[in-house]
Amino acid sequence: MPKAYWIARVDVTDAEAYADYMALGPAALIGNGGKLLSRGGQAVALEGPEPRQRNVVIEFESMDAALACHASPEYTAARKARAGAAEVEILIVEGLPE
Known part of the structure; x- marks a missing residue:
């Protein structure tokens, strides 16, 4: 099964509020x-x-694991914390078969 790559492009518009996301987001990604x-x-x-x-x-x-992470309760909470603090584009790309 091919791996998947989550690509996020972010412009932070409120650094103080974005810090709330940073307290949750990376851990949610790694934990999932x-x-x-x-x-x-x-x-x-x-x-x-x-x-x-x-x-x-x-x-x-x-791809299923990447999509499940995005929908997870942990990442949903991180996204909620990030709301209004950044302009974000997220794309998930399937890798080549191994």
């Missing part, structure tokens, strides 16, 4: 099987729109 591969490091746009402030890549064992 995610492996953080990149989180907020340098990003360069070679084509297309400029990167957002934070660009995050998280590996999951499968």
Whole structure:
């Protein structure tokens, strides 16, 4: 079964409120099987729109696992904490078969 990659593009609009998300979000991702591969490091746009402030890549064992994490009670609470604190785009991409 191919792995899946959660790609999040984030512009923080309220750093103080976003800190509430950071207290919950990473733990929810890891606790639901995610492996953080990149989180907020340098990003360069070679084509297309400029990167957002934070660009995050998280590996999951499968597309189902990534979707289940997003729907989990833990990540739902993190999303609620993040509401109004950031502009967020999240995409889940299925990897190649192993």
